[in-house]
Amino acid sequence: MFEKAFHGGRKYWTVVAILAAIVGVGAICYLWQLKVGLKITGMSRDVSWGFYIAQFTYLVGVAAGGVMIALPCYLHNYKKFARIVVLGEFMAIAAIIMCLLFIIVDLGKPMRLFNVLLHPTPNSILFWDMIVLNVYLFLNVVVGWAALEAERFHMEPAKWVKVLAVFSVVWAPCIHIVTAFLYSGLPGRHFWLTAIMAPRFLASAFAAGPSFIVLLALIIRKYSKFDPGREAIQTLAKIITYCIIINFCFFLFEVFTAFYSQIPGHMNHFKYLFVGLEGHGKLVPWMWVSMIGMFIVCILLVIPSIRRNEGSLAFCCVLLIITTWIDKGLGLVTGGFVPNPLEEITEYWPTVPEALITLGVWATGFLVVTILYKIAVSVNEEIEA
Amino acid sequence: MGLNRREFLKIAGVSVMGLGAPTMALNALFKNQLNASQISPNPKALHAKRWAMVVDLKKMNKEIVEKCIKACHSIHNVPHIPDKKREIKWIWETHFEHAFPEQAHEHMDEVLEHIPVPVFCNNCENPPCVQVCPTKATFQREDGIVMMDMHRCIGCRFCMAACPYGSRSFNWQDPRPFIVKENPEYPTRTKGVVEKCEFCAERLEKGLMPACVEASEGAMIFGDLADPESEVRKILRSRYSIQRKPGLGTRPAVYYLI
Amino acid sequence: MYDGGKILTGLIIGIALFTLPFWFNLGKAAKIPEPKLTPKAEKAKFCVESKEYMQAEHMALLDKWRDWVVRDGNRIYVGLHDKKYDMSLQNTCMDCHSNKKKFCDECHNYADVTPYCWECHIEPKEEEEK
Numbered sequence: 206m207f208e209k210a211f212h213g214g215r216k217y218w219t220v221v222a223i224l225a226a227i228v229g230v231g232a233i234c235y236l237w238q239l240k241v242g243l244k245i246t247g248m249s250r251d252v253s254w255g256f257y258i259a260q261f262t263y264l265v266g267v268a269a270g271g272v273m274i275a276l277p278c279y280l281h282n283y284k285k286f287a288r289i290v291v292l293g294e295f296m297a298i299a300a301i302i303m304c305l306l307f308i309i310v311d312l313g314k315p316m317r318l319f320n321v322l323l324h325p326t327p328n329s330i331l332f333w334d335m336i337v338l339n340v341y342l343f344l345n346v347v348v349g350w351a352a353l354e355a356e357r358f359h360m361e362p363a364k365w366v367k368v369l370a371v372f373s374v375v376w377a378p379c380i381h382i383v384t385a386f387l388y389s390g391l392p393g394r395h396f397w398l399t400a401i402m403a404p405r406f407l408a409s410a411f412a413a414g415p416s417f418i419v420l421l422a423l424i425i426r427k428y429s430k431f432d433p434g435r436e437a438i439q440t441l442a443k444i445i446t447y448c449i450i451i452n453f454c455f456f457l458f459e460v461f462t463a464f465y466s467q468i469p470g471h472m473n474h475f476k477y478l479f480v481g482l483e484g485h486g487k488l489v490p491w492m493w494v495s496m497i498g499m500f501i502v503c504i505l506l507v508i509p510s511i512r513r514n515e516g517s518l519a520f521c522c523v524l525l526i527i528t529t530w531i532d533k534g535l536g537l538v539t540g541g542f543v544p545n546p547l548e549e550i551t552e553y554w555p556t557v558p559e560a561l562i563t564l565g566v567w568a569t570g571f572l573v574v575t576i577l578y579k580i581a582v583s584v585n586e587e588i589e590a
Numbered sequence: 591m592g593l594n595r596r597e598f599l600k601i602a603g604v605s606v607m608g609l610g611a612p613t614m615a616l617n618a619l620f621k622n623q624l625n626a627s628q629i630s631p632n633p634k635a636l637h638a639k640r641w642a643m644v645v646d647l648k649k650m651n652k653e654i655v656e657k658c659i660k661a662c663h664s665i666h667n668v669p670h671i672p673d674k675k676r677e678i679k680w681i682w683e684t685h686f687e688h689a690f691p692e693q694a695h696e697h698m699d700e701v702l703e704h705i706p707v708p709v710f711c712n713n714c715e716n717p718p719c720v721q722v723c724p725t726k727a728t729f730q731r732e733d734g735i736v737m738m739d740m741h742r743c744i745g746c747r748f749c750m751a752a753c754p755y756g757s758r759s760f761n762w763q764d765p766r767p768f769i770v771k772e773n774p775e776y777p778t779r780t781k782g783v784v785e786k787c788e789f790c791a792e793r794l795e796k797g798l799m800p801a802c803v804e805a806s807e808g809a810m811i812f813g814d815l816a817d818p819e820s821e822v823r824k825i826l827r828s829r830y831s832i833q834r835k836p837g838l839g840t841r842p843a844v845y846y847l848i
Numbered sequence: 849m850y851d852g853g854k855i856l857t858g859l860i861i862g863i864a865l866f867t868l869p870f871w872f873n874l875g876k877a878a879k880i881p882e883p884k885l886t887p888k889a890e891k892a893k894f895c896v897e898s899k900e901y902m903q904a905e906h907m908a909l910l911d912k913w914r915d916w917v918v919r920d921g922n923r924i925y926v927g928l929h930d931k932k933y934d935m936s937l938q939n940t941c942m943d944c945h946s947n948k949k950k951f952c953d954e955c956h957n958y959a960d961v962t963p964y965c966w967e968c969h970i971e972p973k974e975e976e977e978k
Contacts, residue, residue: 242781243745244762249675253750253760313745313760313782320725320742331724331748392718392838393754470691546756546835547688547709551675629916632923632934667970731921739918740968772970777938780967795923 206354209583210576216428217579224572231565234558235310243313246559251551252542256534256559257311260566261304263413263533265384266406268300268341270414272377273444279370285440288585289433291356292418292425294349295577297377300414301342303570310562330386337376337383344373349577357584381406388541396474396541399462405455412448413529415441416522423519425578431585435515442518446506449525453499456532477550478540485543485550488535495531498524634797639816640734641713641789642843643800644825647705649809655683655706658802658810662710662787665801667778669768678759680787681710681802689834689846702848708802708810711736711757711787712834712842719749719758728784734843735789745782754838758786789843815843881954889944896927896940910937910965938969946972 213221238245248255271293277283278290309315326332348370355362362370382403388394389402419441422433463471476482478492502525511517539553555563593601662668662681671677687694689707713736720730727743730736750758764781772778776792779785789812790800798804803812813820822845831845849855864871889895895902897909913935916922925935934940945951948971956963 242761242763244676246762248762250677250759251675251756253747308746311746313747313784314743315745317725317742317744320727320744324725324742326724326726329722329724329748331722331746335724387748391722391752391754392840393752393835541751546754547684548691549688628926629920629922629935630924630926631921635921635923729919737918741914741918774970774972775939777968777970780964791921795921 206350206357206580206584209580212583213579217575220575221572224568224575227568228565228572231562231568234561234565237558238310238562239315243311245556247554247556249551249553251545251549252539252553254311254538254542255553256555256563257307259534259538260563261307261311262384262406262537263530264300264304264307264570265338265381266410266533267414267417268297268304269377269381269407269410270412270417271297271345272374273411273415273448274418274441275370275377276374277440279367279374283440285434285437289418289422289437291349291353291581292422292433292578293414294345294352294373295581296414296418296421296574297345298342298349298577299570299573301338301345301380302573303566304338305342306566306569307563310566330383330390334380334383334387337380341373341376341380344369344376348373353581353584357588359588378407381410388537393546394541395470397537399459401455401459405452405459408448408452408455409529409533412445412452413526415445415448416525419445419522420519420526421574421578423515425582429582429586430589431582438515438518439513442506442512445522445525446503446512449499449506449529450503452529453496453503456496456499473544473548474540477543478536482544483550485552487552487554488539491531492536495528495536498528499532502528632795632797635795636797638733638814640715640814640843641794642734642813642815642822642845643713643789643803644811644813644822644831644845644847645708646809646811646825646829646847647702647707648847649807650705650708652683652706654806654809655708657805657807658708659683661801661805662790664771665773665776667765667769667773667776668785669765669778670770671765671768676762678761678765678785680759680785681708683707684709690832692835692837693832707846709755709757709834710802710844711789712755712840712844713787713789715841715843716839718752718754718840722748722752724748731791735791736786737788737791738783738785740777740779740783740785743783745784747784749784754835754840755842758784760784878958881958883952883954884947884950886945886947886951888946892944894928894931895944896925896931896933898928907963910941913937937965942969942972947974948972949974 234245246255246257274286274290274293278286309318312318321332321335348366351366352362352370355366385403385406388397389399391397419438422438426432460475463475473482477485478488479496480486481489502521505511505517505521511521543552544550659679659681663670663679666680668680669678683706686698686702686705686707689709713734715734717728717730717736719728720726720736723729724746725742725744727739728736728749729739745760747760750760761779761781761783766778769778790798790802793800800812803810811821811825813822815822817823825847826845829847831847833842833845836842897905902909913925916925917935923934925933927933942948948966
């Protein structure tokens, strides 16, 4: 089936070329980072994790979002999702590849990556994160490919494929639960030391992941003969609505605990993010855009006529992705580090090389998605014919 | 021939594994084994069940703290990086409200409020940094010191996120251009690894006290907590002492007398 | 065969590129490395282990040394002729073999390996020879 990736129209090759160019620019910047060190980023002694790890955190949720299609389809026989379940799996592949790349570009000594395998350390959550991410990647590659191939030959997928598919539905929440545990078990960081970190990750994942899939499905319908089905998109929209409302509520629950208890250690991080602390407030406008935007998305998506209109649904999905990205990609990581354990403030903002490397990795993911979706769409067009 | 592509690939894969596995096994068996009975610690090394440091804030002043910092940073080739965001510090000076944020309040003893407090890695008994390191590059020795294995560190900085005291520094660049005067008897670090105070483990194994303790003119005391007659135990019995963020359960090995 | 012309052309170009190192270095033989001992090393008569052993296994020895020192807290190594050594690249090995350029680098350059040891372990200052 891979040969389908090599036969495409002009639009396809243009997209591939542009993405490949962005990947190239990112790769060159990364070579410079390897030579000079991570000082080309905006990270500091106080904010020792930044844009790279934040993107990883966000994308791990997006990767698991595909399970929101697989779960009704494989566990509850919801046939309407049968056509797009492969879209979820392929997007998960791209997202996991991005996660792994972001971890690698963040390492100070990436050539020693093998040490994590040579010296397994079960008490470290990073060890489990590595296992969980790689197994999930393997599952999606195998199940997605086998299911698509079976569909191509008008056959039911083999029994072991279905078994692995059900297993991947169970495994998917693990990837962002484990990633949430990276943060929620650290005694010194009160912004993260909360049991609701894992539920928040789950809720935003199941809102953001399907939003990506809805947008990609609409794009596919526009540019090919593959129609994912109106009803499938509507069901996804309902799932997105509930999950984004739950995500927003979880955030409000955190605000309540911090500000009703009036404990400075808990309040300070929220204050830094939303009103600034001691004159430092680079992230304040971003956080308000994120929260107000998320609230608007909640209201809009609840209104049935807005959900049913695919144009306004697409707008809501875009806004949802932007607002959840700001929340996880900027607010979560920086907010945890500011103020530092000695109650001092060092702000963080990504530098241009850091942003270019980040864009390069995002472009890699989009390139993978483009190629894989091209294969899926071509196979489906072949079946229809 | 009748062999299709799938079967060919399966046979090829099994053959590669079949050839590779015995080769690796033979290599491992016949590799020149070094005899571990040739190894022993330095006979002059100091031993303890649980090393601890006591900082007497009543004896602290700016000169002593600066001498301690200079002693530590010079013998350990700690670079002096002017950019505060990338600075590397194993021991530094701060004030009471930053070292002990949970004990500070608005109407403090004026002397205590302004005393320079030296802070450094607490070498905790229950270290969160050791718990999170994915390669055991940071590990806890039997005598309680939390060590760094610079050969193994992958620079993931999880330990920096886990440390509740901000004791760890990362090499965002090559540190050598920033080292004022190299000590040729101790290595430097390279870009991409995390570093911190290790209670001068390399001095302890030569029978010497940590550099800051020697430079502190008696304001810092070092010894074995498990020995009831050690200086540290004696002074902790007679004076009021506090620790940084005790509620977190890290059980630091550093005590401050106020 | 299909596309026979393209395949043969590609094959020829591929083989040419693959064997490029041989064409490029035709007629130039690299000098056999001759690591030079310092006067201090010559006086010592023997190294931590035999010359043959060190030539073949000094990497494995140092790899074991660094774990024994850092992770196990051991410092003394009993080597050849029961002589005791402090297990330290910087303070023991480089103390005798203080001419990195004429000793260590000789073979490393020939074999085109760049061990990263000296990124951290300070090498002794050498005078520039004429």
